[in-house]
Amino acid sequence: MASDLPMLTRVVGGAEENWVKSTAGGTGIAVFGALFNRAIDTQHLSSVVQELLDCYSILRVQIVENAKGKTCFQASESCTAFEYVHERPWPSVEGFDHTGVIMFPKDHHDKHGSLALHKLVTEELNVAFVNAEGKPSPPVRVFQVLVYHSHSKHQTVVLLKLHSGALDRRSGHTVVEEFLGKLNLAVEGRLHHSQSAMSNEGLLAPIEDFIPKGKASKGLLQKGVDVVGYAYNSKKYALLPFDANYNGASKTPFESKIVGVNLGKQGTVSFFEACKRENVSWAAALAAALLKTTAALKELKEKKQDEFNMTIVMDCRQYLEPKLPEAALGNYTLGIPGGEKVKEGIEFWDLARQVNSSIEKDLSKSKQFSEMSVLGMLFSQVMKHPNITPKSSLRTALFNLFVDPPMEAQWKGVGELGLVGTIGPFSSMHFVGPCFCVVETLTDGPELLLSLVYPSPVFSQAQILEILQPSINLLLESCGH
Template identity: 25%
Template sequence: MDPETQPQSDPPIDLGRAAGGTEYSWCRAVPGGTGTTVLSLLLSNPVPFPALQSALHNLHISHPILRSRLTLTPDSRFSFFIPASHDPPQILRSASSSDFHSLLELELNRNPWSDPLDSGPAEGVPVFFPTLYDLPEPGRSVLALRFHTAVCDRSSAVAILMELMGLMGEGGGGSDPEGDKEEPSVLLGIEDLIPKKDTWKPFWVRGKDLVGYSLNGFRTSTLRFEDTGSDRSTEMVRLEMTEEETKRLLDACTARGVKLCGAIAGAALVAARSSKQIEEDRYETYSVVTLIDCRKYLEPVLNEHDVGFYHSAITNTHSIHGGEGLWEVAERCHKAYSNAMSNKKHLTDIGDLNFLMCKAIENPMLTPSSSLRTAVISVFEEPVIYRTSELQQRLGVEDYVGCASVHGVGPSIGMFDTIRDGRLDCACVYPSPLHSRKQIEDLVEHMKRILIEGSHVDEGDSAE
């Protein structure tokens, strides 16, 4: 499945670097099935293959990390080896009778990184694989871009989508990619860019936090597991709202001072508790992971065009007894992660959470039923907001989804939310058959009802 590659001569040392702490944790997670990022586009117009090849070549040049090869030494040290040459990425092309949704799930479960030493420590494995699927209908296709999450977070994927469409609109880029352009620098990992004043934490506080995170992990509840013994894969369902429903939801969030991520997390917790069909007054404690894009907190400040993984996570637990309404739980979710950010835990706790993530990978028995579930749901602090452009229409981009696999270590549901042309569209990924498609479809449909019904409360009314 991997494209053929030519052995590389010794590149300049400054074209590669060792993986940072967060990148290392993703390198540990990806072989088990979590951390394959996929950006998939449904195209209704024929794809000019040379223009696509040229556009991807230009992306390689603009973002050297995308042409890197992940290497692993016998002493388990991961590095990004970046060849000095600008060889274009090989695009795998194949015919397929599958639909857009099925091809997205197929890509989420293709894992060239399942054995990091498979290709030998010297050559390594590419971190980026493009595939073009020709559909049976004339001119229709699916373009799938698959990345190792260590080099491409959600913000990077959105930026790559915008850049790729821009380059395709120009016929691939137009300029000579081997011209006299200065080689872009390879950015450092997130830990090396956090201001020193924001990384310090007393030793005893760090130990206390590690113990606290560990104990919370033991006492938290999960969704019902349906099959804990079979091999797992990642599947996806979508939560979609109309423009009117989305506007009411966002207005309700604004009226209560709650971000959309708080409302989504709140709906998930209410729906998860309801799915258990247990006594009304019995409390269950659930974990929520909120993912924060840290680019604006770094030195130097980065933007979304700085490709890499620059998110951090905040983990909070919430006890739910079954009588709460949406906004009561949503406000608690919002307040918990906001307070953590005020205390800069999105910067100081990166190392702690990476350590615990790796410990869970090494010791699955530390998680309920050895499921590797670390939370009920993960949400992003901010949604992706996008409006269809004339260029997108001209290129024939009918649909697109960006998300990442979660069937190794991770949440029961990972929410990748987009507000597209005013409509909420969430890709909800989950580990199967640990959870069944029907189970997650029912849960997501319940979440949607909770959000819609909660949004109908008049602005002057108190929260439920």
């Protein structure tokens, strides 16, 4: 019996434990979606999922509590894809609002598939990982695959869901890349499953075990002082004004929603060329556009608020000791909080250089490590006491933005799949988090897709589009496009 099999188990690290709690609340449900212009056989999907489960112990993990009440990762030495692959009915998109939806040029079915994909991904961002009793408490799995078939349109949507307690954005990309490659082999009849490929190498240690010596050495007293400092300083930072109909966290359940825009091939090329010419990172330029647009909002100008806090987020594998390869699965992502003052009339590239300098300064001081425990403590306190945030909104910053190179979605070796397009991985953020998260994807062309994930009803779609579209317009105008 499965219960008699030896398990691969370890207690979660502090950062992982915070993610486990936040994901149960609604921040960290990661979803990737793919649309195919063909029927994908569920048996092929199951074979591929079995290969992934056999290769990666972390995908077989359940989050459990041990006898001492500690949260643990526990991976079975054996499991079947049947437990992870779920068929669901194709959704109706009649009357679905397509504002802010990325439409794929290859979708030859009146954009039916693009709308269905966006709708399904958004819905699943708001469905928690649950146990056998339907509750978001241990034991819960960290990986799930959902498949939807449109027999009339001859289309298939596949979603991969990942729990951020165990798997970060880089891990999600690695899993997706392997999934699509193996699925192509399965469709071609060239995927040869081998039980000997089963991996029981154990689970990688948490990020705390890889932090370079001396980089995260704050004592408990200093952590407490810094937490109080963060809480006090947060009052001077402006958030995005709340929607007029939002009255507080207790009134309506929060949901994560998505809007996106495509810069197009020429816009993308102009953007990257301008960043290179001005010697600023793409992330600093995008942050400057978002900051300048937000600072121009009428509600904030009337209050003369022009200082904002944002969190830059990064994959830390290359900064660890020893370094971890990009393909190492786990959660090795950290953030650095920072405040930026946006003076009225500041020239766009001057602001971009200001942001770029702030990011470089924080990285040179290894703040992703030194501030980790402080932010973890603050994060934990907000989860316990939402009322310490404005209107119990759970909002802790204006936005989160990755500073790594844009995540590439230029999939190779997928010619037999009829792949129309992919979106994500997106991560839910309607529990503790910023006003919006920035998600970037670089597709073939190259074309840069920029999406904002935001909590509703704290903010409305119209408000977020009022930030996104003018920011992109400012960006492109400043790049000479």
